[in-house]
Amino acid sequence: MFKKLFGSKDKKTEEILIAPATGKILALEEVPDPVFSQKMMGDGLAIEPSEGRIVSPVKGEIIQVFPTKHAIGIKTEIGLELLIHIGLETVNMKGEGFTTHVKEGDKVEVGTELVIFDLDLVKEKAASTITPIVITNFDAVETFEKIGSGQATAGSTELAKVKKK
Numbered sequence: 001m002f003k004k005l006f007g008s009k010d011k012k013t014e015e016i017l018i019a020p021a022t023g024k025i026l027a028l029e030e031v032p033d034p035v036f037s038q039k040m041m042g043d044g045l046a047i048e049p050s051e052g053r054i055v056s057p058v059k060g061e062i063i064q065v066f067p068t069k070h071a072i073g074i075k076t077e078i079g080l081e082l083l084i085h086i087g088l089e090t091v092n093m094k095g096e097g098f099t100t101h102v103k104e105g106d107k108v109e110v111g112t113e114l115v116i117f118d119l120d121l122v123k124e125k126a127a128s129t130i131t132p133i134v135i136t137n138f139d140a141v142e143t144f145e146k147i148g149s150g151q152a153t154a155g156s157t158e159l160a161k162v163k164k165k
Contacts, residue, residue: 015078017160018110019152020057021131023049028132033088036132043144044134045159047152052119054084055155056108069098072114078164081137086117089127097121111155140164
């Protein structure tokens with residue numbers, strides 16, 4: 001009876017991941033870093049950004065903003081934990097060229113601006129601008145279907161459909 005009243009049977013278990021950056025969509029296997037390409041942190045995909053702006057790919061809560069501002073963790077409404085890692089070996093930049101617009105505990109919507117970064121500086125000082133988007137609690141995922149290819153537009157291009165167990 002209570003299940004009917006409170007609708008717990010219809011609990012949302014699917015999430016659409018929207019592009020957090022404008023640029024070229026890549027398979028995670030194409031990322032030139034084994035931590036990501038071998039899915040050591042989880043599965044997902046990546047974008048090679050054409051502009052220095054990262055937005056939220058989901059509705060959720062910011063669970064981590066790295067002190068070096070190069071990575072953001074978000075927990076979605078259905079409990080997926082996403083890591084957006086801007087560039088490769090950008091931790092060595094110690095935050096130079098990165099400006100965060102959110103803090104831990106902030107609620108975000110799809111398209112909420114997270115980080116602005118100097119794309120040219122990242123090209124100059126880091127190994128790559130490629131930005132992995134990884135589901136770090138992938139053991140909680142039942143299905144992961146990539147639906148985006150080619151070019152992505154931040155805040156609007158659908159990248160993947162994820163169903164939670």
